[in-house]
Amino acid sequence: MVADALTRATGRLVQLVEIVTPGDRSLAPVAQLGVGVFVSALRDALADKEIDFAVHSYKDLPTAPMDGLVIAAIPERADARDVLIARDGLTLAELPAGSTIGTGAVRRIAQLHGLGLSLNTVPIRGNIDTRLRKVTDGELDAVVLARAGLVRLGRADEITETLDPMLMLPAPAQGALAVECRADDLDLIEALSVLDHRATRAAVTAERALLAALEAGCSAPVAGMAEVADDDDGGEEIYLRGAVFSEDGQQAVRLSRTGTLADAEQIGRLLAADLLELGADRLFGPTHVGSEDENVPGSAR
Numbered sequence: 001m002v003a004d005a006l007t008r009a010t011g012r013l014v015q016l017v018e019i020v021t022p023g024d025r026s027l028a029p030v031a032q033l034g035v036g037v038f039v040s041a042l043r044d045a046l047a048d049k050e051i052d053f054a055v056h057s058y059k060d061l062p063t064a065p066m067d068g069l070v071i072a073a074i075p076e077r078a079d080a081r082d083v084l085i086a087r088d089g090l091t092l093a094e095l096p097a098g099s100t101i102g103t104g105a106v107r108r109i110a111q112l113h114g115l116g117l118s119l120n121t122v123p124i125r126g127n128i129d130t131r132l133r134k135v136t137d138g139e140l141d142a143v144v145l146a147r148a149g150l151v152r153l154g155r156a157d158e159i160t161e162t163l164d165p166m167l168m169l170p171a172p173a174q175g176a177l178a179v180e181c182r183a184d185d186l187d188l189i190e191a192l193s194v195l196d197h198r199a200t201r202a203a204v205t206a207e208r209a210l211l212a213a214l215e216a217g218c219s220a221p222v223a224g225m226a227e228v229a230d231d232d233d234g235g236e237e238i239y240l241r242g243a244v245f246s247e248d249g250q251q252a253v254r255l256s257r258t259g260t261l262a263d264a265e266q267i268g269r270l271l272a273a274d275l276l277e278l279g280a281d282r283l284f285g286p287t288h289v290g291s292e293d294e295n296v297p298g299s300a301r
């Protein structure tokens with residue numbers, strides 16, 4: 001999709017190089033694989049000049065910036081939300097107590113348990129195909145996935161409910177792509193910039209600033225989603241929601257902030273400070289380490 005968009009906009013031809021990462025290959029919990037499991041192999045290929053730019057799922061990127069590389073474009077994000085794919089077309093509210101839902105992301109686990117519906121969660125790994133098959137085969141009653149991934153693979157028709165962010169706040173940068181290249185490749189940076197989407201960049205900047213600041217201050221699962229909308233004075237404003245959960249989902253702190261697009265980063269940082277003030281750092285035990293998909297901030301997914 002990114003290659004076609006670049007060719008359409010600039011006439012440049014793009015050769016696709018498929019890189020399978022340890023995160024794709026291993027079925028171990030992402031939390032055990034460490035930071036950057038979906039990203040490092042692509043960054044190595046960039047540094048070695050085997051490729052000129054890489055396309056990542058933005059939420060897989062570690063928050064620390066990478067020396068010598070830049071995110072040259074953040075294309076328009078279609079949908080940041082999580083979805084349910086359940087047997088028999090069921091929605092979350094229709095799933096009977098005791099139903100089993102596949103997800104390894106502690107952000108999703110905490111929010112599912114926090115609903116108080118007596119739903120069980122079980123860890124799940126593997127590609128989308130494998131995960132969906134567990135529902136079709138009857139091994140699981142449902143799985144929770146990012147809508148964007150299913151849409152990209154043309155499998156959105158299998159979604160039984162798109163989860164309102166009030167119930168399931170997505171991961172920071174979920175659904176967005178990062179187009180990364182070498183920082184000294186000025187000609188390519190310029191070409192890729194046509195793919196950049198201003199509102200998406202502002203939203204992702206706010207969400208990632210929130211995540212980075214919370215990583216520094218607490219170890220609990222984090223959710224965050226920013227939206228850009230017209231304000232009352234003919235301008236635009238950014239609306240950032242953030243939440244931090246205890247692992248069992250029984251405790252949560254949630255807050256939001258608005259501001260101008262130019263202040264996106266600061267809005268994220270300020271919201272993190274607000275959440276920490278409310279005790280976000282006290283929601284999680286000290287033993288846990290993890291990552292977004294097995295989802296604790298501080299790591300790649």
Ligand SMILES: NCc1[nH]cc(CCC(=O)O)c1CC(=O)O
Nearest residue numbers: 057145146148149174175293301
């Ligand atoms: N955590 C893994 C991951 N990283 C990116 C996506 C696809 C959606 C996206 O681009 O955010 C997924 C799968 C999922 O969460 O369902």
